[in-house]
Amino acid sequence: MSHRGYTIADTCFLIDWSKYRYRDILFKIFRTVFVPEEVLREIKSEDTITWISRELARDNLSLYTVSRFEIDEARRLIEISREKPHLPSIDLPEAICLVIGRTRGYVVLTENRGALYIPRSVDEYRDVVVWRSLELLVNAVLYSILKVDCGSPDTIFKEYMRDTLHLFPRKAHEEAVERVRRYCLERRF
Amino acid sequence: MSGEEVLKELIEEEIEAREIRRRMANWEFINRQPPRIREALVFYIEKGDIRLAARLAGLDLEDFRELLRKANIPVIV
Amino acid sequence: MPREYVVIEYIGSEEEAREIRRRMANWEFINKQPPRLREALIYYIEKGDLYVASRIAGLTIEEFNELRKKAGIPNVS
Numbered sequence: 001m002s003h004r005g006y007t008i009a010d011t012c013f014l015i016d017w018s019k020y021r022y023r024d025i026l027f028k029i030f031r032t033v034f035v036p037e038e039v040l041r042e043i044k045s046e047d048t049i050t051w052i053s054r055e056l057a058r059d060n061l062s063l064y065t066v067s068r069f070e071i072d073e074a075r076r077l078i079e080i081s082r083e084k085p086h087l088p089s090i091d092l093p094e095a096i097c098l099v100i101g102r103t104r105g106y107v108v109l110t111e112n113r114g115a116l117y118i119p120r121s122v123d124e125y126r127d128v129v130v131w132r133s134l135e136l137l138v139n140a141v142l143y144s145i146l147k148v149d150c151g152s153p154d155t156i157f158k159e160y161m162r163d164t165l166h167l168f169p170r171k172a173h174e175e176a177v178e179r180v181r182r183y184c185l186e187r188r189f
Numbered sequence: 190m191s192g193e194e195v196l197k198e199l200i201e202e203e204i205e206a207r208e209i210r211r212r213m214a215n216w217e218f219i220n221r222q223p224p225r226i227r228e229a230l231v232f233y234i235e236k237g238d239i240r241l242a243a244r245l246a247g248l249d250l251e252d253f254r255e256l257l258r259k260a261n262i263p264v265i266v
Numbered sequence: 267m268p269r270e271y272v273v274i275e276y277i278g279s280e281e282e283a284r285e286i287r288r289r290m291a292n293w294e295f296i297n298k299q300p301p302r303l304r305e306a307l308i309y310y311i312e313k314g315d316l317y318v319a320s321r322i323a324g325l326t327i328e329e330f331n332e333l334r335k336k337a338g339i340p341n342v343s
Binding site: 011012042044045048084086088089091111113117121164170 | 199241249
């Protein structure tokens, strides 16, 4: 079982995820991972561009050409987010991914904190599903794509953190470990 | 989630993240950097805004991300 | 013409085109290119998609088309 829907990934997500030892599980979870051209433009390192380009060739990744309408909507979203002073800023690539998430129903993959809070802060976007690597790892376990050592459920998160030097906020991390622990218990019965 | 609850959660997370970035950072490495880079790293430690920090450093996003790794400054999201 | 016959011929052509591009490419030239251009040329050899290849390279379609020619990769249609 897997999600097997579509997802749209932004730069901050890709440049960290590409460093993860099990980065290819991404393609087992989703049918296709779309990458906006604006995001591809920001990718510079040899390792990341090689990975992306090979996966484009395998049709695991697909380039998303953003429409004029989507860009305008993204700029409108940025303006709306600026009206909420408590929200961390979002930039155009993240805003584009959120708009596509709303109009096409794709899961949005991002590591931008502002983008994570948009569904909770902007009514129009309340149904958009936004995942960071934390949610992706949890779902990979729940879909039985990533094997977990039930004796040490935190290991999968530690591996990611070690590979990328990307940490998770304490509460969110604890919640994720707890979710994996529950999955392990459920599997036993 | 109400606006107040979102704000409370955001503030708590930001405080926690800033503390971790300050604690883990390799200050010896940071202080050896040219002024523009050094200030961008310090800005990132305090504010956690990677795109703005990268622009301050005059680097593209990926290069700045690599620099964070070299400086042992984690991204915390 | 029966629909089934047309589909089979199409799949054969894609494979054949890829083989031709692989065989005729100047791999010495390709491997000497900076990473983005190299990967874009490899992508083009595999998929024959000029537009996406040009996006990977960060070039206009015309610029990438010139690069493709320098790399000896034919446009097979």
